[in-house]
Amino acid sequence: MESIWSYTFDKQLVVDPKEKHVLRTQNPSNPTGHKDKMTDLMFDKFDVPAVYVAQDAVLALYAFGRSTGVVIDSGMNMSRVVPVYEGYHLPHAVNYLNLGGKDVTDHMVEMYTASGTFTKNMYSDKNELLKIMNRVKEACSYVSLYFDEDMKKNETKNFVLPDGKSINLKRTFLSSEILFKPSFVGCEQHSLSELIQASIAKCDSDVMKNLYSNILLAGGNTLLPGFGERIQSEVKSLAGEDYGESVKVHAPSERHHSVWVGGSMMSTLSSHKHLWITKAEYEECGPSIIRRKTL
Incomplete structure (x- = not known):
C-alpha cells in the first residue's frame, strides 16, 4: 500500500504530501485496523499535515446537495444500503448484498x-x-x-x-x-429492494419519510438502464400505504463519480474544519481520534 501511495503522490499527482491535506474515503465495512494503518501511514511515512476520514455514502449525498438519505452504492463486488442522517451514517441500519x-x-x-x-x-x-x-x-x-x-x-x-x-x-x-x-445465482440473501426497506425500517420513525424521499443511487452498477425505476417500483410497494407515496429514487447522471465530487466539496467547507485530524492530534491521542472524528 505504501508503494501505491508513493506512486500516486510522486507520479500521478506530482505533489509533496507534506504540503497537502488528505481526505480519505471509507465504507462502513472497512475494518478498524485498516483505517488505523492507513492514517498512521499518512502521518508517519508521508508526514501529511492533516487527514480527513469520510464515509463514502455521506460524500455521495453531499454531491447531490443532501445530508440525509439512503445511499444505494452498487459497485464491482458488492452493493451497500447506507442510511445517513444529517451527515452521519447510521451503522446499525446498514445492509449489504454480496453481489455487484x-x-x-x-x-x-x-x-x-x-x-x-x-x-x-x-x-x-x-x-x-x-x-x-x-x-x-x-x-x-x-x-x-x-x-x-x-x-x-x-x-x-x-x-x-x-x-x-x-x-x-x-x-x-x-x-x-x-x-x-x-x-x-445461489445467493441466499434478500433482494436489493428488500434490503433498502429493511434498512429504513431500522431507523427512527421520525426520519423514515425523509429517508424514503431521498434514496440516492451511486456506483457504476446503478448506471444500468431501468435500475432506478425498478428500485422505485419495488420499494414503493414494500413501503405500503404509510410511506409508499413518499418514495423517491434519485439517479444523478454522474453518480459513478459522486463520492469523489462530494469529497472535493466537503474538503473546502469551513464548517467541517473541526473534523480534520491534525498530525499533532494524532501524536497526542493515537488512533482513538479517528473514531471520534469520523462521520
Whole structure:
C-alpha cells in the first residue's frame, strides 16, 4: 500500500504530501485496523499535515446537495444500503448484498456460453472474454421493469464484436436480475429492494419519510438502464400505504463519480474544519481520534 501511495503522490499527482491535506474515503465495512494503518501511514511515512476520514455514502449525498438519505452504492463486488442522517451514517441500519457488477458480468458469461452464443474457443483468454462481456453489458444489458412480460417477449439485441462479427443476444436483462432475485445465482440473501426497506425500517420513525424521499443511487452498477425505476417500483410497494407515496429514487447522471465530487466539496467547507485530524492530534491521542472524528 505504501508503494501505491508513493506512486500516486510522486507520479500521478506530482505533489509533496507534506504540503497537502488528505481526505480519505471509507465504507462502513472497512475494518478498524485498516483505517488505523492507513492514517498512521499518512502521518508517519508521508508526514501529511492533516487527514480527513469520510464515509463514502455521506460524500455521495453531499454531491447531490443532501445530508440525509439512503445511499444505494452498487459497485464491482458488492452493493451497500447506507442510511445517513444529517451527515452521519447510521451503522446499525446498514445492509449489504454480496453481489455487484462483476457478478452481473460473470452471470452474463455463464448465460451466453451455456446458450452457445459464445463458445470457449472464441476467446481462449478468459480475461479477453470478460472484457468483451463488460462491453456487452454496458451496451445491451438493462434492468427489467416487467420481468414476466419481458421473459415472454424473448426480444434480442444486436452487438458487433471487435472482429466485426454481429451477434444477436436474447434476454439481456437476465444478467442484472440477480440483484433483485439473488437466488438466480445461489445467493441466499434478500433482494436489493428488500434490503433498502429493511434498512429504513431500522431507523427512527421520525426520519423514515425523509429517508424514503431521498434514496440516492451511486456506483457504476446503478448506471444500468431501468435500475432506478425498478428500485422505485419495488420499494414503493414494500413501503405500503404509510410511506409508499413518499418514495423517491434519485439517479444523478454522474453518480459513478459522486463520492469523489462530494469529497472535493466537503474538503473546502469551513464548517467541517473541526473534523480534520491534525498530525499533532494524532501524536497526542493515537488512533482513538479517528473514531471520534469520523462521520
